[in-house]
Amino acid sequence: MTVRIDATDRKILAALQADAAQSLDEIARNIGSSKTPVWNRIKKMREAGIIGQQTVLLDAEALGFEACFFVLIRTSEHDADWQGRFLSALKSRPEVQEAHRLAGDIDYILKVRVQNARAYDTFYQALISEVKVHNVTALLSMEEIKSTVALPL
Amino acid sequence: MTVRIDATDRKILAALQADAAQSLDEIARNIGSSKTPVWNRIKKMREAGIIGQQTVLLDAEALGFEACFFVLIRTSEHDADWQGRFLSALKSRPEVQEAHRLAGDIDYILKVRVQNARAYDTFYQALISEVKVHNVTALLSMEEIKSTVALPL
DNA sequence: CCTGAAAGTTGCTAGCC
DNA sequence: GGCTAGCAACTTTCAGG
Numbered sequence A, B: 001m002t003v004r005i006d007a008t009d010r011k012i013l014a015a016l017q018a019d020a021a022q023s024l025d026e027i028a029r030n031i032g033s034s035k036t037p038v039w040n041r042i043k044k045m046r047e048a049g050i051i052g053q054q055t056v057l058l059d060a061e062a063l064g065f066e067a068c069f070f071v072l073i074r075t076s077e078h079d080a081d082w083q084g085r086f087l088s089a090l091k092s093r094p095e096v097q098e099a100h101r102l103a104g105d106i107d108y109i110l111k112v113r114v115q116n117a118r119a120y121d122t123f124y125q126a127l128i129s130e131v132k133v134h135n136v137t138a139l140l141s142m143e144e145i146k147s148t149v150a151l152p153l
Numbered sequence C: 001c002c003t004g005a006a007a008g009t010t011g012c013t014a015g016c017c
Numbered sequence D: 001g002g003c004t005a006g007c008a009a010c011t012t013t014c015a016g017g
Helices: A007-018 A024-031 A035-047 A080-092 A117-130 B007-018 B024-031 B035-047 B080-092 B117-130
Strands: A051-058 A067-074 A096-102 A108-114 A135-147 B051-058 B067-074 B096-102 B108-114 B135-147
Touching: A007 A024, A007 A035, A007 B051, A024 A035, A035 A051, A051 B007, A067 A117, A067 B096, A080 A096, A080 A117, A080 B135, A096 B067, A108 A117, A108 B135, A117 A135, A135 B080, A135 B108, B007 B024, B007 B035, B024 B035, B035 B051, B067 B117, B080 B096, B080 B117, B108 B117, B117 B135
Parallel strands: none
Antiparallel strands: A051 B051, A067 A108, A067 A135, A096 A108, A096 B135, A135 B096, B067 B108, B067 B135, B096 B108
C-alpha cells in the first residue's frame, strides 16, 4: 500500500498544500514539468490516500467562533468499553477539532472551538455527563499565534 | 469590514469546508440555489477574508511525519523584546503547526509535527538555545483520534 | 437578488514518443 | 515514464428580469 514518493511528488504536494486552487499548468510550470505527468502523480497519490480532503480554511473569529480551548484530560478508567464511549463522544461532537491519546500522565488532549466561554461550559457539562473523567484542565487560548495544516516537506 | 453572513452563506461555507473541489453547480444544487448567486457570495466572502486559503490535507504518517507533540511552555520573561523573538522563532519553524498564547499559568501551547522523537529533540534544543523559557512539558501523541479544520457551522 | 447564456480556462483522456 | 492534442466540463463575466 506504500507508494514511493520522489522529489517531484514532494514538490507537487508542497504546491497543493500552499494553494490547492491553482491549475495543473501552473503547478507543472513551477516544478518544471508539464500537465499530464503532474496529473498522473496527483491521481496516484489521491488513490493511495496520501492526498486527502480538499478544503478551505475559514476565519473562525469572523464566523463567531471566538473561543478556543485546549483540554487536558486524565482518566482513571482504561477499559475498552469506557474508551469506546469516550472516543465516539469526541468524534460526534463537531466543536472538537482535534483529539489525541497521549503517552504519560495526561491521557488525552482536545482542541475545542466554540463561540464563547459559555458554549465551552455547555460542551464540558455534556461531555462529563456522558463519560466519567478523573481530571480535566482547560487552557484558554488568548491569541492564535500560528495555525497551519501544512507539513514541512 | 464585517460582512453579514446569512443562512445561505453558511450552507456554502459548510459545503466548501467539506469538499472544496466540488463545482459551483454541485454546491448550488445541494443548497437549492444556482451558479451565479453562489459564485457572487463566494467571491464576497473571499474578499472579506472569511474564506481563506484553499488547501489539501495530507497523510502525515505516510509522508514520514510519525511524531506529534503538544508542548506546554511556561516562561518567566514577559517583556516585549523576549516575546517578539519567541514569536518569530515559532513562525519561522515549519514543524510548529500551531502556537497559542494562553490565559493562566501555562503561557504557550504548541503543536509540533516531526519525523520522530529525535527530530523533536533537535527542534527543542534549537528553540531553547534561541529563546530562554522557564519550563517546558512535551506531551507525545500516541494516536490521532480526530483531526479536522472544519468549523461546526 | 436571481436567471441564462456566452466566452475563456481547465481537467481529464487517449494516442504517440 | 513523459509529451501533444482534443473534448467535455468547468469558472467567470455580463446583459436583462
